Amino acid sequence: MTRPGLTALDDALAELLAHALPLAGHETVSTFEADGRVLAQDCVSALQVPPQDNSSMDGYAVRSVEIADEGVVMPVSQRIAAGAQPEPLVPGSAARIFTGAQVPPGADAIVMQEDTEPAGEQIVRINRVPAPGQWIRRAGEDVTRGAVVLSRGQRLGPADIGLAANIGLDRLLVARRPRVALFSTGDELVMPGAVPPEQMKPGTIYNSNRFFLRALLQRLGCELTDLGVVPDRRDATIEALRGASMDHDLVLTSGGVSVGEEDHIKPAVEALGRLSMWQIAMKPGKPFAYGKVGASHFIGLPGNPVSSFVTFVLLVRPFVLKLQGATRLQPTGMAMTAHFECRGDRRREFLRVRRNAEGGLDLFPNQSSGVLTSASWADGLVDNPAGRAIARGDTVRFLALAELLQ
Numbered sequence: 001m002t003r004p005g006l007t008a009l010d011d012a013l014a015e016l017l018a019h020a021l022p023l024a025g026h027e028t029v030s031t032f033e034a035d036g037r038v039l040a041q042d043c044v045s046a047l048q049v050p051p052q053d054n055s056s057m058d059g060y061a062v063r064s065v066e067i068a069d070e071g072v073v074m075p076v077s078q079r080i081a082a083g084a085q086p087e088p089l090v091p092g093s094a095a096r097i098f099t100g101a102q103v104p105p106g107a108d109a110i111v112m113q114e115d116t117e118p119a120g121e122q123i124v125r126i127n128r129v130p131a132p133g134q135w136i137r138r139a140g141e142d143v144t145r146g147a148v149v150l151s152r153g154q155r156l157g158p159a160d161i162g163l164a165a166n167i168g169l170d171r172l173l174v175a176r177r178p179r180v181a182l183f184s185t186g187d188e189l190v191m192p193g194a195v196p197p198e199q200m201k202p203g204t205i206y207n208s209n210r211f212f213l214r215a216l217l218q219r220l221g222c223e224l225t226d227l228g229v230v231p232d233r234r235d236a237t238i239e240a241l242r243g244a245s246m247d248h249d250l251v252l253t254s255g256g257v258s259v260g261e262e263d264h265i266k267p268a269v270e271a272l273g274r275l276s277m278w279q280i281a282m283k284p285g286k287p288f289a290y291g292k293v294g295a296s297h298f299i300g301l302p303g304n305p306v307s308s309f310v311t312f313v314l315l316v317r318p319f320v321l322k323l324q325g326a327t328r329l330q331p332t333g334m335a336m337t338a339h340f341e342c343r344g345d346r347r348r349e350f351l352r353v354r355r356n357a358e359g360g361l362d363l364f365p366n367q368s369s370g371v372l373t374s375a376s377w378a379d380g381l382v383d384n385p386a387g388r389a390i391a392r393g394d395t396v397r398f399l400a401l402a403e404l405l406q
Helices: 009-019 158-166 209-219 234-245 265-272 305-323 373-377
Strands: 026-030 059-062 072-080 094-097 109-112 116-120 123-126 148-150 171-175 179-185 223-230 250-254 274-279 287-293 296-301 334-338 348-355 360-363 380-384 395-400
Touching (some): 009 305, 059 072, 094 123, 209 305, 234 250, 234 296, 250 305, 287 305, 305 348
Parallel strands (some): 179 250, 334 360
Antiparallel strands (some): 026 171, 059 109, 072 123, 348 360, 348 380, 380 395
């Protein structure tokens, strides 16, 4: 049950995505440069793949009915390399053929090289009886002419851009990149390199959030403007928000979204626009804000690093993908076995875990929202419902970070 005053995570995500209308505009890019981009139109094949029957092995093309027993000796009537145009297979002969080469008319099987041996000049002994169709890739078995091989809204990976090239596409129409402004708030934040560790003043910390949020946004294909750290003053926060909202699709902040006197994000957004959400019934990551500043979306993440990390992958990531028109927004999730115990929490909890050699999940011992080591160590999150204790051997829902960090 959701605690009074808090918004359920699923409700927050649904509301967030309802505001994430796909951005207008698209661009054409080289297929070489399309990794991670979202397609703005279907890719339809103008040809079949393979274009003709071809061999999947180095070996000999034969008529299977002519080889009833092992040890049949046949003359080699032609040699067919990949890219060559073969002649029809002479009856009673074999054709030397290489991987990817077109199967000659009349042949219905390939005997791989390991199942043959030379029996004289241009003569081969077949040591295994072939089955009709063996080691032949059929024309069109991969892609048929007119097929939609990649769909609008699909986020492209390496295999996808290879498939686009496979049907002859050297350029692809993709959604434009979201323009995102990023800044942190907090007078306690120090940039690595600015002050050596031994000279850090009491109460100051290095700004880790800025680094991983930049990386996460760049992985999602965003055009990023890093505005650095804004002082903990309301006027400075208002000015930063006003400037960032003028030419960005999204303003993303880290810190200042709690309820303390020095947390200025909420009143600053409300002074310039509107705020739709405030606190989420999840752990880590309760402080979370969404709103609009002018025409720009605004999302405010909590300052604690693990809270910021988890809320980004669960809420910001699908939001940014939907801005690009992506159709797959959520991680798949899988059932796995807990090799740990956990008392559970009143809020829905996302535990940092790692798969072990026994096929189960280990729990990082310190689940505090300030322990970024847990996110670095983990390879996934356990999505644990509110109020549920986990016993060793229980089945839990596992979200792989490999999918969430794409």
